Structure formats: structure tokens, C-alpha cells
Amino acid sequence: MLRKPVTRRTFSAMLGSFGATVGSVGQLSAQGADVVKIGAALPLTGPLSPEGIKQQRGYSLWADAVNAKGGIKAGGKTYKVEIIFVDYASNTPRAVQSTERLITQDNVSFILAPFGSGATKAASSVNEKYEIPMIAPSASATEIFDQKYKYIFSTLTPNNSVTEPLAEAISQNKSIKRLAILARNDLFPLAIAQEMEKSAKARGMEVVMFERYAIGVLDHSAAITQMRAANPDWVYGTGYINDLVAMRKQMADLGVKPKAISMIAGPAYKEFAQAAGPLAENVSSSAWWHPTVRYNGKDVFGSTEAFNAAWTAKYKDDADYIEASSAVCGAIIQLGIEAANSVDPKKVRDAIAKLDVETFYGKVRFGDSGQINSLEPPVFQLQGGKPVVISPKVIKQGEMKF
Amino acid sequence: MIYLQLLANGIVLGGLYAAIAAGFSLVWGVLNVINILHGSFIVLGSYIAFFLYAYAGLHPFLAIVPAGIVLFALGWALQTVFINRVVTAPVLITLTLTFGLDLVLNNAMLVAFTADYRKVNLATPLPALELGSVFIPGDKLAAMVLAVALTYGLYRLLGDSNVGRAIVAVRMDREAASLMGVEVKQINAITFGIGALMAGAAGALLSIIYPISPINSTLFLGKAFVVCVLGGLGSVPGALVGGLALGLLESLGGYALGPEHSVTLSFSLLLLLLFVRPSGLLGRRGYE
Known part of the structure; x- marks a missing residue:
């Protein structure tokens, strides 16, 4: 059998089929x-x-x-x-x-x-x-x-644009004077907790506890025992869904019943309300956007x-x-x-x-740093398992419950 | 008095840690297999309890039985089909095998159940026990009592039954046990099954306490490791002592040094113990 020489025509056909196997990009550009x-x-x-x-x-x-x-x-x-x-x-x-x-x-x-x-x-x-x-x-x-x-x-x-409206909404209840903060020792959860400390102090509240917990901790009972001893009116917990569900449950287990509970970033996700069940009721939070x-x-x-x-x-x-x-x-x-x-x-x-x-x-x-500076983040509270927007006024759906 | 509360927290936590670690310790001690699957077994037990409660209304405390049976069967089958083939190989081989099996099981759970967090929210939780200023959550206390009872049950099984004595014999000397007529491979499979059963039962108990997600498996595995090394490998009372030691340490240490250091504290103790008493608090030399 004679070996077929590779003509220019068969060579370009080979190239074509090679191009087709390499990926979708070539095909798309071939179509213009x-x-x-x-x-x-x-x-x-x-x-x-x-x-x-x-x-x-x-x-x-x-x-x-x-x-x-x-x-x-x-x-x-x-x-x-x-x-x-x-x-x-x-x-x-x-x-x-x-x-x-x-x-x-x-x-x-x-x-x-x-x-x-x-x-x-x-x-x-x-x-x-x-x-x-x-x-x-x-x-x-x-x-x-x-x-x-x-x-x-x-x-x-920036974080303070989220803590300020929440602190403002909570401070409408004048009997709330003592804040306890339990923060995940992680970049965002710790930074926002520190920002909330400032927002609360600016409104004359006393921060009676500020503790951080390690990433991956399942049991918060030591911190929550300390929280109970500090007798706060308001608890601000930071972390992600897993942390916050465990924290909320263990607060109930150890009989910590403050007038207000706020958490971030979990209540904005439906998974939080599903997993925490009735304990999610009246937990307030803030987010950067809401449907x-x-x-x-x-x-x-x-x-x-x-x-x-x-x-x-x-x-x-x-x-x-x-x-x-x-x-x-x-x-x-x-x-x-x-x-x-x-x-x-x-x-x-x-x-x-x-x-x-x-x-x-x-x-x-965007500001010079690259961070957006044109949003007004909403505050909301879980009522009946659903988020209800408390502020800003233009999209308000209900009042904060204590 | 805050220290009494911390002590109570630590004891409750310790009982649960004992149940998490007992099966892991047994498998490590008897088979010389570091069972990386253990954390995923616990999570699977939690899921069984969760679905039985959600769809059949079965209380998670009763779900210990079905979760235990399912996990025993799974553990027995895994040992018979896979692990028995390499059980006498160096520990790195069996470690790699269980690591691989864990990837399969954990990812299968991620596909089946997703990484979303679930939790059993009991319709009628037990009331909390209030002793003066000490507050003990009812369900957590009941779960801890059951966990300790299960651990004790395992202890009696090893001491009082023929199967148990055969397991202990294999742990002491595989060859001698074999010469005495013990079916070593069969005992291996039963041991691994019991380890998985303990994990499944612990998972059912934990389902009312912690959020359930496949990604929590490594957290449980980490606790099991520390408890085993603290208490001594292959010893059931060791798991109980190790669990209580870790629970108290995390509770009191977390208060004294701040909760962010509780994990560091337990692993520092682990290192220290490996230096000064590598056989653990109750372990005997030659078992490790």
C-alpha cells in the first residue's frame, strides 16, 4: 500500500479537526x-x-x-x-x-x-x-x-455602614444599655464586631463582654456562660451559618435571654432560619441588599x-x-x-x-479605594421565619420587635 | 458561682466527647487502623436521626437503634470488602485507605444531602435543670447520660461476652488469638462494625446539639484524636477519662484564656502528653 503524501489540503483538514478538539473558543471565533x-x-x-x-x-x-x-x-x-x-x-x-x-x-x-x-x-x-x-x-x-x-x-x-443603622434601630429601645459581643476570630467577623463596638459606644451603650472564638469551634458554652454572667441586654454574634446556629442554640440551652439578639452573617440566608427553627425568631441582622x-x-x-x-x-x-x-x-x-x-x-x-x-x-x-460608596444597607429582623425590613424608611416593612 | 457552671458544662461536653471517641479508640487499638471515616460515620448517624425525626417523628434518642444498626452493617461491610485486605499492612496503608473511603462517603453525603446546615429542633425539648445558679440544658444532659451509658455498654460487651473477649484477645496478640481458634478476620469486621455503630449512635445523640453537615466530620475526627491520645488507645475507660479531661479543659481553659484559645489549649495538651506519657492517662504500654 502506498503511503499517501500529506497534501496541503489534507494538512489543513487535520488542523481543522485539531482546532475542533481543543475547545469551544476556536469554534466560537470561527462563527464570528x-x-x-x-x-x-x-x-x-x-x-x-x-x-x-x-x-x-x-x-x-x-x-x-x-x-x-x-x-x-x-x-x-x-x-x-x-x-x-x-x-x-x-x-x-x-x-x-x-x-x-x-x-x-x-x-x-x-x-x-x-x-x-x-x-x-x-x-x-x-x-x-x-x-x-x-x-x-x-x-x-x-x-x-x-x-x-x-x-x-x-x-x-465599609463595615460601619452596616453596623450604624443596626445599632440605631436597636437603640430605639431605651432600656438596652449593655452589649455583649461574641466574634469569630476571622477577618470579616472580627472586623465587623469591632465596628459594632464603636457604633454601640457612640450611642452610650456599655460593652460588657467582647470575646472571640476560634474558627472550627462547635461548643460555645464557656463563652456563653461568661455572657450570662455579664447579663447583657443585647447580644451581637458574628460568624457564618454553622457558627451562628450553634451559638443561638447554646444561648437558649444556657438560659441567656437578652432583650435583643443580632447576628451576622447568617440570618440573611434562608438556611439560618431553617436550621435554627423557632430560635431564629426576632434575630436581627443587616445586609447590603435585600430582594x-x-x-x-x-x-x-x-x-x-x-x-x-x-x-x-x-x-x-x-x-x-x-x-x-x-x-x-x-x-x-x-x-x-x-x-x-x-x-x-x-x-x-x-x-x-x-x-x-x-x-x-x-x-x-466606587471610592478611590475601589470600595462602593453609594449603597444604603438595609436592617432586617426574622419575624415568623421570614426577614422583615426595618430600615431604611423607603423599603421599610415592619417595626423591630424586642 | 461561675466555676460550678463551667464544671457542669465541661462534664456534659466530656460525656459526649467520650461517645465520639469510644469507637475510634476501639478500632485504632484493636485493628491498628486509624479510621479517618469515623467523623463521616458520626455525621451519617446524625442524618439518619434527622430524617427519622423529620419524616417519621422518631425521637433522636430512639434513633440510636436504627442509626447504630445501619452503621454497624456499613462498617462490617467496609471491613470485610476493603480493609481486611490490607489490615496487617503498615499503618500508613490503612490510613490512606480509610482516607480514600472517607472522601467517597463524605462527598456522597454532600451530593445526597448538600452542604446546607440542618438541625433537629425538638417539638418538646426537655426543660433545663436549674441547680441554684447552675443551668444544665435538659436535652444535652440526657444525651450525655445516654452517651456515657453507651460507652459503658461497650465496656461491658468487651469484658463479659465471648465476642468481646475475642476482640480483646485479638488486640493483645493477633497470632496467639488465631492459634486459639479465633476467626481474626471475622472479629476484625465485627470490631470495625462496632466502631461504626458507636459513631452512628453518637451522631444520633449529637443531632439535637450541633448543626448537621458533612463538612463537620473533620471537627468530630479531630476531637476523637485528642480524646484517644489523652485517654489511651484501645481502652474504653480511657475514652471516658480522655473525653472528660478534654471537656473540662475546653470549658475551664476557654473561660480562663478566652474562647479563641480553647482549641489551641487542647492541642497543646496533646503535644505535652505525647512527650511525657505517650500511652495516655489510662493506656497501658504495648497497646499503642
């Missing part, structure tokens, strides 16, 4: 559609997986909405969105490595941040080095923005109502603030690309820094 690649390293497994999955849901909803409308238009081209997800298994050092991998190997142009202030701060040095913008949906600690980085943006306002807010926006969703409808259609439940905040991070990249009329990361970064635009999430405008 360009792709903007966005990287997202998330804790999809491990202790922070509930939160990581929330962010993934938010990012994906935005990407689906954009692609359903044809893509993002810039510089005479239309770009489809492709998000590359990497699981860092709730292990912060791996979040940093994954971010670097996304930039150097997957060649993403933008980064959607990992979960929480700690991992976001750790990853922010990497995208800063490569001059790739990173938009963070769940990072609010000042320690991130003190670094004076240019490529980090956050959709959560009952109503804004009209220039983003891909168009309004809060349209966002809620799209969310429910895809996931069959209501979005919480982390989920909405994650979706708006994508929308911010899109608004930045449209304003810059380019997908060049540096040009988009400058456009995002100058944004002053309404979205379904609220007004989006």
Missing part, C-alpha cells in the same frame, strides 16, 4: 463571535461551600443573561461571556494559586473574586501584579482597601424586579445579598467594557473606576 474570558476561583467544596455556591449562582445567572441577549458589544464586536470556575476547596492559599493560574494559563481578562474578605485580600495581590481587574461581591474589610491597590473593586460598603429593594438599572437585568424574576426562574428561590452582589459584579464588568468600548483590562479598569450608574442592586459608584 468573540469571547471575553472571566476567571472565578471559588470554595465550591469544604466548609465555605454554601457561600461559594451562592457566588457561583450569582456569577452564572449574569453570564446566562448576557449570552441570552447576544453578548457584550464593544469596539464594533460582540463578545460572548465565558466564566472559568476553579474550586479552591475553602483553602485560602489555593485561592491565590488558582487566581494566578486563571490569569497566566487560562488568560482571563477579568477576575470575579473568591469568597470573603480574607481570600479576596490574599488574591488581590495577584491580580494587581498582572493588572487584571477583580470585582469582589463579599469583601468589605478595610484591610483590603488600605493596600491602595488599583485593580480591586468591591460591591459591599424587597426596588431599583431601575442600566445593567443587563434592568430592574430589581426583573432580576428577582430571572433568579426565581433559574433557581426556584429568592436571592440573598451575596447572590445579588455576585450577579452585579458581572454586570459591573459588562458596564465597564461598554463604557470603555474595549475589552482591554486596563481600559476597562479605568472605566469601572469612573462608573456612576444605577443597577438592579442599587447605585454603583
Whole structure:
């Protein structure tokens, strides 16, 4: 049998089939559609997986909405969105490595941040080095923005914008004078606890206990025994869902019955009310967003109502603030690309820094540090197992119960 | 008096820790297998109790029985099919095997039950016991009493029954036991089954106290490790003493040094004990 020589024609056919096996990107550009690649390293497994999955849901909803409308238009081209997800298994050092991998190997142009202030701060040095913008949906600690980085943006306002309205709402009950704080020894939970200490003291309250507990502690009875001895009128507990459910249950077990209980960040998630059951009643909290807010926006969703409808259609439940905040991070990249009329990361970064635009999430405008400064975070209380908005006045649904 | 309250907290916590660790200690002591699956077994026991309460209204204290039976069967099958093949291999091999099996079981639970936190909220919780200024939650106290009773039951089983004596014989000398007519592989499977049963029963008790999620398995495993080393491997009274020691230490130490140091404190003690008394408080030399 004669060996067939490789002609120019068969060679190009081979190249073609090779291109088809390499991936979807080549196929899309062959059809004339360009792709903007966005990287997202998330804790999809491990202790922070509930939160990581929330962010993934938010990012994906935005990407689906954009692609359903044809893509993002810039510089005479239309770009489809492709998000590359990497699981860092709730292990912060791996979040940093994954971010670097996304930039150097997957060649993403933008980064959607990992979960929480700690991992976001750790990853922010990497995208800063490569001059790739990173938009963070769940990072609010000042320690991130003190670094004076240019490529980090956050959709959560500073912590005091959340503690101030809650302290104000609680202080309406004049018999509340003694505050006990039990904080998870972690970047955000500790920072917000310290902020609440300031907000309470500014209102003439006495902080009768301020204790921190280690990450991974299941039993809080020593701290709660101390809390009972301190006899507080108000308890402020910080941590994540698992911590706060255990803390609330053990407060009841040891007979700690203050006039008011506030917790963050758990009551904003439906899982908290489900797991804590009747003990969730009257627990107050604050969040950066709530499904009952109503804004009209220039983003891909168009309004809060349209966002809620799209969310429910895809996931069959209501979005919480982390989920909405994650979706708006994508929308911010899109608004930045449209304003810059380019997908060049540096040009988009400058456009995002100058944004002053309404979205379904609220007004989006960033301070010099990259942190959003245009939101008025709501205060809410769980009543009958459901969150009821207490403030701000425009979206108020009920009164704080004590 | 705050110290009496802390003491009470510590004893209640210690009883629960004993139940968490008893099965782990037995398996480690008898089979020389560090069973990384133990934490996931506890979580599976909690889920069984949770679903039986949610759908059949069975009180978690009664769910000890079905959770124990299911986990015994699972443990027995895992030992027979997988672990018996390598049980005489160096400890690193069996550790790797149980680590791998744990990844499978834990991720299967994540798929089946998701990582969402669940909790048994009893419709009629027991009232708290108030002794002067000391406040003891009723359900937690009952769970602790049952946990200690289970641990005692295991102790009697090992001392008084033929199976128990065979288990002890295998622990002391595998070859000699085999020469005396003990079916070592069968005893291995029963031992591993009992270890899993204890984990499942402990899980059912814990379901009313802690949130339930597959990701809590490593927390339970960590406690089991410390309790075993404190009390001495393979010794049931050791698990009880180790559990109480850890419970009291976390309670009193957490108060004296602040709750953020309670975990550091227990692991520092672990290191110290490994230096000065590696066989544990009640362990005997040659068992470890």
C-alpha cells in the first residue's frame, strides 16, 4: 500500500479537526463571535461551600443573561461571556494559586473574586501584579482597601455602614444599655464586631463582654456562660451559618435571654432560619441588599424586579445579598467594557473606576479605594421565619420587635 | 458561682466527647487502623436521626437503634470488602485507605444531602435543670447520660461476652488469638462494625446539639484524636477519662484564656502528653 503524501489540503483538514478538539473558543471565533474570558476561583467544596455556591449562582445567572441577549458589544464586536470556575476547596492559599493560574494559563481578562474578605485580600495581590481587574461581591474589610491597590473593586460598603443603622434601630429601645459581643476570630467577623463596638459606644451603650472564638469551634458554652454572667441586654454574634446556629442554640440551652439578639452573617440566608427553627425568631441582622429593594438599572437585568424574576426562574428561590452582589459584579464588568468600548483590562479598569450608574442592586459608584460608596444597607429582623425590613424608611416593612 | 457552671458544662461536653471517641479508640487499638471515616460515620448517624425525626417523628434518642444498626452493617461491610485486605499492612496503608473511603462517603453525603446546615429542633425539648445558679440544658444532659451509658455498654460487651473477649484477645496478640481458634478476620469486621455503630449512635445523640453537615466530620475526627491520645488507645475507660479531661479543659481553659484559645489549649495538651506519657492517662504500654 502506498503511503499517501500529506497534501496541503489534507494538512489543513487535520488542523481543522485539531482546532475542533481543543475547545469551544476556536469554534466560537470561527462563527464570528468573540469571547471575553472571566476567571472565578471559588470554595465550591469544604466548609465555605454554601457561600461559594451562592457566588457561583450569582456569577452564572449574569453570564446566562448576557449570552441570552447576544453578548457584550464593544469596539464594533460582540463578545460572548465565558466564566472559568476553579474550586479552591475553602483553602485560602489555593485561592491565590488558582487566581494566578486563571490569569497566566487560562488568560482571563477579568477576575470575579473568591469568597470573603480574607481570600479576596490574599488574591488581590495577584491580580494587581498582572493588572487584571477583580470585582469582589463579599469583601468589605478595610484591610483590603488600605493596600491602595488599583485593580480591586468591591460591591459591599465599609463595615460601619452596616453596623450604624443596626445599632440605631436597636437603640430605639431605651432600656438596652449593655452589649455583649461574641466574634469569630476571622477577618470579616472580627472586623465587623469591632465596628459594632464603636457604633454601640457612640450611642452610650456599655460593652460588657467582647470575646472571640476560634474558627472550627462547635461548643460555645464557656463563652456563653461568661455572657450570662455579664447579663447583657443585647447580644451581637458574628460568624457564618454553622457558627451562628450553634451559638443561638447554646444561648437558649444556657438560659441567656437578652432583650435583643443580632447576628451576622447568617440570618440573611434562608438556611439560618431553617436550621435554627423557632430560635431564629426576632434575630436581627443587616445586609447590603435585600430582594424587597426596588431599583431601575442600566445593567443587563434592568430592574430589581426583573432580576428577582430571572433568579426565581433559574433557581426556584429568592436571592440573598451575596447572590445579588455576585450577579452585579458581572454586570459591573459588562458596564465597564461598554463604557470603555474595549475589552482591554486596563481600559476597562479605568472605566469601572469612573462608573456612576444605577443597577438592579442599587447605585454603583466606587471610592478611590475601589470600595462602593453609594449603597444604603438595609436592617432586617426574622419575624415568623421570614426577614422583615426595618430600615431604611423607603423599603421599610415592619417595626423591630424586642 | 461561675466555676460550678463551667464544671457542669465541661462534664456534659466530656460525656459526649467520650461517645465520639469510644469507637475510634476501639478500632485504632484493636485493628491498628486509624479510621479517618469515623467523623463521616458520626455525621451519617446524625442524618439518619434527622430524617427519622423529620419524616417519621422518631425521637433522636430512639434513633440510636436504627442509626447504630445501619452503621454497624456499613462498617462490617467496609471491613470485610476493603480493609481486611490490607489490615496487617503498615499503618500508613490503612490510613490512606480509610482516607480514600472517607472522601467517597463524605462527598456522597454532600451530593445526597448538600452542604446546607440542618438541625433537629425538638417539638418538646426537655426543660433545663436549674441547680441554684447552675443551668444544665435538659436535652444535652440526657444525651450525655445516654452517651456515657453507651460507652459503658461497650465496656461491658468487651469484658463479659465471648465476642468481646475475642476482640480483646485479638488486640493483645493477633497470632496467639488465631492459634486459639479465633476467626481474626471475622472479629476484625465485627470490631470495625462496632466502631461504626458507636459513631452512628453518637451522631444520633449529637443531632439535637450541633448543626448537621458533612463538612463537620473533620471537627468530630479531630476531637476523637485528642480524646484517644489523652485517654489511651484501645481502652474504653480511657475514652471516658480522655473525653472528660478534654471537656473540662475546653470549658475551664476557654473561660480562663478566652474562647479563641480553647482549641489551641487542647492541642497543646496533646503535644505535652505525647512527650511525657505517650500511652495516655489510662493506656497501658504495648497497646499503642
